Amino acid sequence: MSMNRDFDYSLLAKLTQAFGPSGNEQQVAEIITDNVKDYVESIVTDTMGNLIVRKKGNEQKIMIVCHMDEVGIIVTHINKNGFLYYATVGGLKNTDMISKRVIFSNGTVGIIHKEKDETIDKKPEKLYIDIGAANEQEAKELVRVGDMAVISGDFLENDSVIISKALDDRIGCFIALEVIRTVTSPYDLYFVFSAQEEVGARGAKTAAYAIEADLAIIIDTTFSYDTPKVQNNRVSLNNGVAIKVMDKSIVVSPAIKNWMAKIAAASDIPHQWEIITAGGTDSGPIHLTKGGIPTGGLAIPVRYLHSGNEIVGKKDITAGIDLLTALITTHLYFES
Amino acid sequence: MTKPHLQLAQETIHLLAGKPGVSGYEYKLFPSLEQTFKPLVDDIYTDNMHNCYAVKNGYASNNQTVMLAAHSDEIGLMVTHIDSKGFIHFSPIGGIDDRTLLYQEVTVHGSRDLPGIISFQPDQTKSDKKKSVKLHQMAIDIGHSSEEAQSLVKPGDIVSINRATLDLLDQTIAGKSLDNRAGITVMAVCLSELNSIKHKHNVIAVTTVQEEVGLRGAQTSTEKLNPTIAVAIDVTHAQTIDAKNQVSIHLGKGPAITIGPNIHPTMHALLTACAQDNNLPYQVQAVAGPTGTDARIIQLSSFGIPTGLLSIPLRYMHTSVETVSLKDVVSCGKLLARFIAALPDDLEDISCS
Incomplete structure (x- = not known):
């Protein structure tokens, strides 16, 4: 039975607090590079900004994918009073944005707000960002049109959970880092820290084309269905790593999901099933690459995805690390 | 030949x-x-x-x-969870029109193929007969208790709609x-x-x-x-x-x-x-x-x-x-x-x- 093990969560703190909206993943890539360079054969950054880390082996090629980017906003206009207007980068609901703090790469902090009597619909035009600038000129000294910001959210932890911004999908990066540093595998491992997942799984698409793996495994996050009103036994926090069955971008081959569950059961790793009908992942474009790449996925349950206050369970992180390790050190799904 | x-x-x-x-x-x-x-x-x-x-x-x-x-x-359905009464809840796979599902016969492809029906208990006290029933209000009844259902069916199992293929008149076929x-x-x-x-x-x-x-x-x-x-x-x-x-x-x-x-x-x-x-x-x-x-x-x-x-x-x-x-x-x-x-x-x- 896998327990709560102690990991170096200060590394996760660093990863989550790094600035990395889609297309601007460099800070995250640097942290990853620093932490894997002594354990791997090669580290390459490709044109899309994917960081591809290879741990060589003689057997089949396995591509392990987690994305570095997080949702954010991009400044579209600065008005003469020094307020900023924006568009979203990735899936953010306007109604959830009121009173959110955002932070730019230069450390400038802003508050998203609306006029008191304004009702918010699907268009973000009625929301503005207040960075405390007195006028247009003062604002433009700190922020330019085209600059991106992310929702801020400090890293907090207790014995059972972690709360932070950007756990989607720095938790995947953290799991991959742990595995890179500890695993001995016969397989040729390509860890892809992908760019631009939140805007349409773009980095993973080109990486999959370049690597042409025999098997791809995605590590991402999924909805936890254990909020007060939704008490069903679907996916809940600290109940194990979720094995992907279906999302909007993939129906996982039954052979692959059953293989994953079998390995999990054999090693007593707690697991649940991810079945969602909204939201795609890197697994979508990857499994449709060339003649089709066999693809499966692991997902860490998260409450309040994309909110800046994402919560994950430590037992699920442990299970994720254990299951990924088990999957890439035993026989593959087609060999059983 | x-x-x-x-x-x-x-x-x-x-x-x-x-x-x-x-x-x-x-x-x-x-x-x-x-x-x-x-x-x-x-x-x-x-x-x-x-x-x-x-x-x-x-x-x-x-x-x-x-x-x-x-x-x-x-198109078909996928099991998402099994509730405490043994009813099987599901998500759509493909473009399902909720209105076509009610009271259909299905096969739940669990550890073996199980016959089931798509159930819905109308609220007798309200007169909302004019409203169409939504997918999330329905569940599959395979006639088992929760424990038995859980042992045979798990989230991620596939459900297909059953229907015999009918030969209608004039080489027309329905199914x-x-x-x-x-x-x-x-x-x-x-x-x-x-x-x-x-x-x-x-x-x-x-x-x-x-x-x-x-x-x-x-x-x-x-x-x-x-x-x-x-x-x-x-x-x-x-x-x-x-x-x-x-x-x-x-x-x-x-x-x-x-x-x-x-x-x-x-x-x-x-x-x-x-x-x-x-x-x-x-x-x-x-x-x-x-x-x-x-x-x-x-x-x-x-x-x-x-x-x-x-x-x-x-x-x-x-x-x-x-x-x-x-x-x-x-x-x-x-x-x-x-x-x-x-x-x-x-x-x-x-x-x-």
Whole structure:
């Protein structure tokens, strides 16, 4: 039975607090590079900004994918009073944005707000960002049109959970880092820290084309269905790593999901099933690459995805690390 | 001894429509596909997405590849969780209309196949009879307690809708998944016809997977084959009582040959000319945007593939009583075979004309 093990969560703190909206993943890539360079054969950054880390082996090629980017906003206009207007980068609901703090790469902090009597619909035009600038000129000294910001959210932890911004999908990066540093595998491992997942799984698409793996495994996050009103036994926090069955971008081959569950059961790793009908992942474009790449996925349950206050369970992180390790050190799904 | 086309079509459609093949789980259909295609072709194989390829070689030595594509999957349901009373809750796979689900008979593909019904307990105290029931209000009853249900069924298991295939009057047939088992049947008729007429080019008839969830099997199979030209075969809405003038296609008046930006103009021209030359019935369907069929993704594959689309008129799309005319299926298969036999020596001529 896998327990709560102690990991170096200060590394996760660093990863989550790094600035990395889609297309601007460099800070995250640097942290990853620093932490894997002594354990791997090669580290390459490709044109899309994917960081591809290879741990060589003689057997089949396995591509392990987690994305570095997080949702954010991009400044579209600065008005003469020094307020900023924006568009979203990735899936953010306007109604959830009121009173959110955002932070730019230069450390400038802003508050998203609306006029008191304004009702918010699907268009973000009625929301503005207040960075405390007195006028247009003062604002433009700190922020330019085209600059991106992310929702801020400090890293907090207790014995059972972690709360932070950007756990989607720095938790995947953290799991991959742990595995890179500890695993001995016969397989040729390509860890892809992908760019631009939140805007349409773009980095993973080109990486999959370049690597042409025999098997791809995605590590991402999924909805936890254990909020007060939704008490069903679907996916809940600290109940194990979720094995992907279906999302909007993939129906996982039954052979692959059953293989994953079998390995999990054999090693007593707690697991649940991810079945969602909204939201795609890197697994979508990857499994449709060339003649089709066999693809499966692991997902860490998260409450309040994309909110800046994402919560994950430590037992699920442990299970994720254990299951990924088990999957890439035993026989593959087609060999059983 | 070749079977008459009508008999082949009827047997094939009954065989295929009777089997479950929900998107992503089409492997369950493979034995029936093999049984259908093996006697008609030179080779048959599948890939890791479970696309199935039936290959019929042409006689020319410098032959090129004509790809035919008809999707094998059908819409269905997936188990999401089992509640404390033993009811099985589910999500849709593909474009399910909630209104078509109520009180249907289903098969839950658990550790074994289990019969079930889609249940809903109307609230007797409220008079909300005029509101349609939503998917999340329904659950599947397999007649078990929670504990028994949990031991046989797990989240992620597939559920397929059951419905016997009915022969109606005048060679009309009704049942589940005629979208697109009718299209696969067209390919069988075509390949059977090609056994008695000479054709230069190699024909690879692909039963594509996961069309209903995003044209996925067509994407990878086209990439794999890189054909010179392709024809997709699917179904299209035929006029029903409430269709008024929005739908111009009629059941029983021949396959619809699509025209529009998704279709290569020469492919459309060759298909219509072929129908006229052979006195085969057809209708023309104009589609201004992308067609919601495999033709969409095939056209955009590689450097761009000249693609045609033939559609079988069908009533009551995405219900378990989809209705087609076998006459349309047979004439479509014949048209496709004649079209293939009449193709020019060099198929590159099509993309350049």
